[in-house]
Amino acid sequence: QVITxxxxxxxxxxxxxxxxxxxxxxxxxxxxxxxxTWNGIQQRLNxxxxxxxxTNCPIQPGRNWxxxxxxxxxxxxxxxxxxxxxxxxxxxxGPIRVNNRVVIPVPFPQPEDDFDLLIGDWYNFNYKDVRxxxxxxxxxxxxxxLTMLMNGKGxxxxxxxxPTLTSFVLFxxxxxxxxxxxxxxxxxSSFNFRIQNHRLLVVETEGSYTNQMVVDSxxxxxxxxxSVLVTADQDLADYYIVAxxxxxxxxxxxxxxxxxxxxxxxxxxxxxxxxxVPSGPSPFDMRxxxxxxxxxxWNLTAGAARPNPQGSFNVSNVTVSQTFVxxxxxxxxxxxxxxxxxxxxxxxxxxxTPLKLADFYSNGSGVYTLDQFSTNSSNxxxxxxxxxxxxxxKGWLELVLTNDLGSIDSWHLDGYGFFVVGYxxxxxxxxxxxxxxxxxxxxxxxxxxxxxxxxxxYAFLDNPGMWNLRSQKLRNWxxxxxxxxxxxxxxxxxxxxxxxxxxxxxxxxxxxxxxIHCH
Numbered sequence: 211q212v213i214t215x216x217x218x219x220x221x222x223x224x225x226x227x228x229x230x231x232x233x234x235x236x237x238x239x240x241x242x243x244x245x246x247t248w249n250g251i252q253q254r255l256n257x258x259x260x261x262x263x264x265t266n267c268p269i270q271p272g273r274n275w276x277x278x279x280x281x282x283x284x285x286x287x288x289x290x291x292x293x294x295x296x297x298x299x300x301x302x303x304g305p306i307r308v309n310n311r312v313v314i315p316v317p318f319p320q321p322e323d324d325f326d327l328l329i330g331d332w333y334n335f336n337y338k339d340v341r342x343x344x345x346x347x348x349x350x351x352x353x354x355x356l357t358m359l360m361n362g363k364g365x366x367x368x369x370x371x372x373p374t375l376t377s378f379v380l381f382x383x384x385x386x387x388x389x390x391x392x393x394x395x396x397x398x399s400s401f402n403f404r405i406q407n408h409r410l411l412v413v414e415t416e417g418s419y420t421n422q423m424v425v426d427s428x429x430x431x432x433x434x435x436x437s438v439l440v441t442a443d444q445d446l447a448d449y450y451i452v453a454x455x456x457x458x459x460x461x462x463x464x465x466x467x468x469x470x471x472x473x474x475x476x477x478x479x480x481x482x483x484x485x486x487v488p489s490g491p492s493p494f495d496m497r498x499x500x501x502x503x504x505x506x507x508w509n510l511t512a513g514a515a516r517p518n519p520q521g522s523f524n525v526s527n528v529t530v531s532q533t534f535v536x537x538x539x540x541x542x543x544x545x546x547x548x549x550x551x552x553x554x555x556x557x558x559x560x561x562x563t564p565l566k567l568a569d570f571y572s573n574g575s576g577v578y579t580l581d582q583f584s585t586n587s588s589n590x591x592x593x594x595x596x597x598x599x600x601x602x603x604k605g606w607l608e609l610v611l612t613n614d615l616g617s618i619d620s621w622h623l624d625g626y627g628f629f630v631v632g633y634x635x636x637x638x639x640x641x642x643x644x645x646x647x648x649x650x651x652x653x654x655x656x657x658x659x660x661x662x663x664x665x666x667x668y669a670f671l672d673n674p675g676m677w678n679l680r681s682q683k684l685r686n687w688x689x690x691x692x693x694x695x696x697x698x699x700x701x702x703x704x705x706x707x708x709x710x711x712x713x714x715x716x717x718x719x720x721x722x723x724x725x726i727h728c729h
Contacts, residue, residue, distance in 0.1 A: 211336045212362075213240060213292065213302035219362045220328050220395075221304025224290065226281050228311050228515045234277045236269055242295055243268030246277070247678075248306065249433060250288035250416050250655045252625055253279055256708045257566055257675030260624050262293045264565040264676055264694045267717035276713060281308045283515040286417030287391040287435040289328060296344075296688050299337035301362070303328060303395045308417070310514070317419050317512035318411075321439060322386035327378075329403070329430070329453045329470055330396025331356040344689060345548065356399065358453055358470030365471040366450070366483075378451070378472035382442040389413075392428070393435040397684040399455040400431040400499075400618045400658065402490040405474055406449040406483070410438040412506065416654040417627055419512040419520060427490045429456065429499045431658035432620040433682030442474075447481035449474040454490055456499070457617060457661075462487040496660050499618075500633050503658065507650040525629045525668050526648050531605035534585040535638065537612045538619050538659070538681055538691050541592035550690045551681065555588045556597050557690030563718025565598060565694055566676040570710060571720055574598070580696060597693035601671045610638050610666045613659040619686070620658050621665075623695070625677035627653040628667040638664035656682055674699040674707040 215221025226232055238244045245268050247261035257265050259279040269275045291303035305326035310316055333340050335354040343353060357364060366377035382388055390410075392403055404410070404427035412423045414437035430436060430453075453470035454460055460468045471487060491498045510521025541557065542549050550557035561568075561577050568577035578596040583589050585599045601607055609628065613619045630653075631646040646666065659665045680692035699706045716723055 211300060213297060213300040215302060215304055219301050221290070221302065223304065223326060224306045225309070226307065227309045228285055229280060229282060231280050232278070235274055236277065237274040238269045238271055241271050242297070243270055244297070245269065245293050246290050246302070247293040247624070248279070248288065248290050249622070250286070250435065251279065251281060251306065252284060252627065252673060253675070254282040254673055255675070255706065256280075257625060257677060258708060258711055258714070260675075260678065262624065262678045263560045264678055266564055267567070267715035268294055269715070275715060278711065284308050284417050285310050285514045286414055287393065287437050288416065289393045289395055289435065291395065296337055296341040296684065298684055299333055299340055299397055305391065305393065307391065314513045314517050317509060318413055318422065318439060319387070321389040322383065324389045324391060325380055327361060327390055327392045328395045329358065329360050329392065329401060330394055331399040331455065332359045332397070341688070344685060356397070356468065358401070358455065358468060360451070360453065360470050360472040363472075365469055366473045380451070380472070380474050381477045382474065383477050384442050384446055387439055387441040390438050390440055391435065392430055392438060394430045394432050396432055398432065398617075399458065400429060400620070401453040401455050401470065402493070403428045403430055404452050404488055404490050405440060406452070406485075406488045407444050408440055408449065408474070410440060413437050413439055415506065415652060416656065417514070418653045419509040419514055420652060421507045421509050421650070423505060425502070429502055431618060431656070433622050433656040434620070434654070434658075442476055445481070446476045447479050448476070448483040450483055450487050452487055452490070454493060456493045458493055460493065462489060500660055503633055504647070506652050508652045510650055521650070525631065525651065528606045528668065530608045530668070531602050533608040533610065534599065535587070535610045535612065536585065537588065537614060538621070538686065539614050543592060550592065550594070551686040552592065553597060553691055553693050554584055555590060555592055556583045556693075557592065557594045558597050558692045559594045559690070561596055561718065563720055565596070567716065567718070567720055569676060569696065571723065576719055594690070598696055599693060601695045601697040603674055603697050603699045604670070604672050607669045607671055608666065609669060610664055611657070611659045612638055612664045613661060616661050618658055618660055620656060620682040621679070622656040622682050623669065623677060623679045625673045625675055626669045626671075627655050628657070628669040629653055630657050630665065630667050632666040633660065633663065635660060635663045638666070642666070671697045673697065
């Protein structure tokens with residue numbers, strides 16, 4: 211059962227330019243409450259439009275609601291997806307492009323065209339049934355196996371008679387260069403992306419132009435987006451496009467289903483793809499992955515959303531005002547009970563009333579208690595609650611994310627792009643700061659944390675609102691690995707933070723409350 215948008219899977223492209231005003235009217239024709247979130251769109255001064263459980267009441271079945279937001283001071287490659295009830299495992303995702311204004315050139319020759327490539331692992335199973343397995347037990351449910359989709363299509367098999375119907379196929383012109391906007395829209399697997407006999411020039415990630423770097427393959431973690439330039443400079447023929455999951459014993463056989471395989475078919479080609487599917491680095495080689503991640507640096511001289519160089523705003527000499535050390539893990543509720551995902555041993559419990567509404571109408575009273583849980587150490591035995599931490603407005607937050615599990619985690623912060631200053635294996639300590647890159651760390655909104663490792667980022671909290679900080683791995687997020695960062699500016703001037711929208715939905719303890727606000 212697939213969730214389509216306007217009859218399409220993946221959904222239609224939102225193609226915008228810096229500072230455009232976007233209106234998305236969502237008609238909910240599925241049988242459950244629904245919200246969409248805009249992965250990487252910062253919603254400047256406007257968390258009312260973020261589309262997660264802590265900011266918005268859901269759109270009920272048979273109803274519609276209009277999101278309205280500005281892609282303020284942003285460029286880059288992003289995507290949208292449904293944020294509630296494990297629905298992302300049913301589809302409903304689509305690409306977002308935010309293009310440069312014409313007065314600000316991109317820092318590379320204009321490509322012939324852009325291709326949006328949404329890749330991710332996928333349950334060949336109804337998402338509602340998978341959801342039921344997670345919440346109703348047993349403690350370690352035997353979840354259905356995963357396959358890997360490219361733009362909603364399964365792996366290309368050489369014997370297929372009509373590959374364009376069942377597999378993802380692109381048709382480039384010989385000699386031309388294309389921008390591939392590659393996003394990991396999957397559920398739990400990082401993947402390595404590569405194209406047979408072609409090299410990839412990395413130029414952008416999640417709204418930041420990078421130092422340009424040529425690679426044979428690129429690791430893309432859950433929730434991340436990259437732009438790579440690919441030139442059709444080989445013989446007129448067909449070539450494999452491959453996405454292979456990390457930390458998985460997957461053969462190079464497209465029939466396995468776990469290997470994402472598409473086709474790059476040069477326009478006019480009559481030569482079928484030949485040879486084996488190209489191999490990438492070992493899926494268990496975390497050293498390769500972390501060294502590649504460290505080599506992805508910010509292009510300090512390029513203009514992006516603004517004409518001044520990206521590097522004019524940097525972290526080379528900042529004073530950190532807060533440090534959070536957050537550990538993503540699992541904890542079992544009793545002997546044989548459900549296994550929850552946690553942050554510092556707290557599993558998030560979603561209240562009926564969105565936090566942002568409770569904040570506006572009652573200062574959070576009756577819905578959450580600010581700073582109830584520690585953001586620097588474990589909170590003891592498994593606890594379940596509404597985890598909301600205070601962020602200091604216009605302060606620098608050092609966020610250290612740790613992972614004591616055996617898989618790659620992936621964290622996302624709504625409302626911001628953060629500077630990725632460090633990765634490491636083992637325990638993070640204060641001495642780990644000596645390894646930070648404070649010269650040209652890349653700015654993005656989703657970052658991986660390696661098994662038994664840590665990742666450190668800096669965020670400048672200049673965007674007041676209620677912002678979701680979560681694992682991008684869907685099972686972890688759904689089972690409680692999230693919290694909210696409340697960045698509060700007491701100044702009621704709407705130039706500091708927008709008032710609630712005129713069409714604000716009310717629910718929970720505010721269901722019968724009369725709306726009192728200005729638009």
